[in-house]
Amino acid sequence: MTDKPAWLAGEWYDKDSTTGSSDDGEIRRFFMKPGEERKLIFLTDAETPQPVWEHKVFHTGTKMPSFHTCLRESEGNCPLCDWHSEHGKVPARKTLFMTVIDVEGFVSNRTQKAYTNLKRLYAITSSSSIELLSKRVNRLIDGGKNLRGAQFMIGRTTNDKSPASGDDFEYLEHIDLDTLEDTAEYDYEAITKPDPEAVKRCVERLKTEIEAVSKPVDEADIPF
Numbered sequence: 001m002t003d004k005p006a007w008l009a010g011e012w013y014d015k016d017s018t019t020g021s022s023d024d025g026e027i028r029r030f031f032m033k034p035g036e037e038r039k040l041i042f043l044t045d046a047e048t049p050q051p052v053w054e055h056k057v058f059h060t061g062t063k064m065p066s067f068h069t070c071l072r073e074s075e076g077n078c079p080l081c082d083w084h085s086e087h088g089k090v091p092a093r094k095t096l097f098m099t100v101i102d103v104e105g106f107v108s109n110r111t112q113k114a115y116t117n118l119k120r121l122y123a124i125t126s127s128s129s130i131e132l133l134s135k136r137v138n139r140l141i142d143g144g145k146n147l148r149g150a151q152f153m154i155g156r157t158t159n160d161k162s163p164a165s166g167d168d169f170e171y172l173e174h175i176d177l178d179t180l181e182d183t184a185e186y187d188y189e190a191i192t193k194p195d196p197e198a199v200k201r202c203v204e205r206l207k208t209e210i211e212a213v214s215k216p217v218d219e220a221d222i223p224f
């Protein structure tokens with residue numbers, strides 16, 4: 001079939017294109033811990049996801065990474081790509097974005113309240129996970145179904161390097177989306193809009209963090 005998007009047609013692996021991501025603001029990304037299993041309902045049709053090149057940055061003292069769309073395609077060059085090549089960090093990653101419902105959600109430690117059916121941005125970058133999910137989705141399409149409304153049990157192996165989006169996909173059933181409150185997809189274009197100012201601020205912050213590490217903390221700490 002030629003009308004399939006690249007990720008379903010097995011054409012994910014030619015990393016020949018780049019596109020521009022900004023911070024995701026209020027939108028929460030789905031992630032799971034090693035060894036976890038989660039039930040997800042996809043709200044995205046198989047034809048929708050388009051690859052976006054994205055940088056994932058961990059700032060000192062923060063638990064959660066920040067994400068920036070690579071600027072190479074929109075601006076011609078990208079300060080984060082330059083930073084990564086100078087400092088040997090992970091370069092931009094080709095990412096697919098989808099919208100999912102995290103069926104079981106979580107229970108608040110503080111209030112013990114259960115939050116279920118939570119809408120989340122599902123970002124998947126691992127080639128092997130995409131390959132596996134694309135096989136499952138191709139099987140759905142061959143059977144006359146699509147991805148939207150499909151409920152999967154997704155597992156993450158205990159391997160340290162296993163992706164936070166999971167690396168095991170078991171199709172369970174299709175769900176009647178009318179039974180859910182909010183089934184609108186995220187605006188991926190808005191989420192991944194290149195943001196040169198945010199990238200600039202991010203690189204400035206990285207520079208400060210490097211300087212803080214390489215400078216003696218206090219003169220009193222020097223023992224002579």
Ligand SMILES: [Zn+2]
Nearest residue numbers: 070071078081
């Ligand atoms: Zn870049």
